[in-house]
Amino acid sequence: xxxxxxxxxxxxxxxxxxxxxxxxxxxxxxxxxxxxxxxxxxxxxxxxxxxxxxxxxxxxxxxxxxxxxxxxxxxxxxxxxxxxxxxxxxxxxxxxxxxxxxx
Numbered sequence: 545x546x547x548x549x550x551x552x553x554x555x556x557x558x559x560x561x562x563x564x565x566x567x568x569x570x571x572x573x574x575x576x577x578x579x580x581x582x583x584x585x586x587x588x589x590x591x592x593x594x595x596x597x598x599x600x601x602x603x604x605x606x607x608x609x610x611x612x613x614x615x616x617x618x619x620x621x622x623x624x625x626x627x628x629x630x631x632x633x634x635x636x637x638x639x640x641x642x643x644x645x646x647x
Contacts, residue, residue, distance in 0.1 A: 550575045553614055557583060560605050565589060570629070580619025586629030598623040 554573045561571045561583070569587035576582055583602075590598050602623060606615065624632060 550579060550581055550617060553610075553617060554581055556610070556614075557581065557606070557618075560609055561585060561602065564601065564605060576619055578619065579617075581617050582620040582622075583618065584620075584622045584624070584629075584633065586624045586626055586633070588626060590623055590625040590628075593625075595623075 554575055557573045558571060561573075562569075565571060565585060565587045569585060569589070572584040574582050574584075585602065589601065593601075602621065606618070622632070
């Protein structure tokens with residue numbers, strides 16, 4: 545069985561999500577060793593929102609633009625406000641602009 549590259553899917557997800565949260569957000573999309581696509585978004589738009597409200601800002605866009613197979617490749621989707629992001633992904637502190645522009 546030939547393994548297909550998940551990099552095109554990773555890039556598509558980045559292109560879908562970055563415009564929703566620019567310019568201040570960090571959107572990271574990575575491929576795990578288990579061949580799953582993991583998403584992390586750190587944005588001020590998530591301040592004071594519960595998990596369901598955060599999902600409502602992201603999942604409709606993904607569901608409208610990705611196939612069922614592509615959606616099934618998503619292993620994790622972490623949607624964090626800046627304070628949560630600093631706690632859960634300490635490497636982001638002070639480097640958010642650098643990461644956002646490098647993607």
